[in-house]
Amino acid sequence: MSFDPTLLRQQFPILSLTANSHDLVYLDNAATTQKPYCVLNAIMDYYQTSNANVHRGAHFLSDKATNRFEQARSNLARFINALTDSHIIWSKGATEAINIVAYGIEGQLKAGDEILISSLEHHANLVPWQQLARRYWGDITNFTFWPVHVDRPLNLLLDSMPLKSHDQMAS
Numbered sequence: 001m002s003f004d005p006t007l008l009r010q011q012f013p014i015l016s017l018t019a020n021s022h023d024l025v026y027l028d029n030a031a032t033t034q035k036p037y038c039v040l041n042a043i044m045d046y047y048q049t050s051n052a053n054v055h056r057g058a059h060f061l062s063d064k065a066t067n068r069f070e071q072a073r074s075n076l077a078r079f080i081n082a083l084t085d086s087h088i089i090w091s092k093g094a095t096e097a098i099n100i101v102a103y104g105i106e107g108q109l110k111a112g113d114e115i116l117i118s119s120l121e122h123h124a125n126l127v128p129w130q131q132l133a134r135r136y137w138g139d140i141t142n143f144t145f146w147p148v149h150v151d152r153p154l155n156l157l158l159d160s161m162p163l164k165s166h167d168q169m170a171s
């Protein structure tokens, strides 16, 4: 089956808008994704039939909301081939998710470790690591910002990475 962008666009009601006299084109998906009808319908259905406290209520609707919430976790685990449902941890966005990881590994840091971030990273993958360095070492001396080198087809040239040992690489 060939890819038909028109059919795909039709699934997103917001893409029927025009912007500056052109069909709307939207590329800022890392910040906020637009929602297709199936997602909008599922959200509407949830609020019309199931909305209640998840994991914090002992009544009919709370049970229903909790089941749907956990079903979504299972569906996603299968979709990305996760080992178990418990490997899926919801977060509000990239910054929050990376902060969870940064706080999670804080206890494993030791003297001599360093944090290396490439200059390709978005703010969401920069600030949590700078803050971890400040919390752990009191400053960002052990935090290195690597001005990424790439070759012509845009492969990262990892050998130019200013790390003492590539074995130390955690993130």
Ligand SMILES: Cc1ncc(COP(=O)(O)O)c(C=O)c1O
Pocket: 030, 031, 032, 092, 093, 094, 095, 096, 122, 124
């Ligand atoms: C490349 C990229 N990554 C991540 C994010 C968003 O991070 P968060 O989900 O924390 O808002 C953005 C938002 O603008 C982005 O453009």
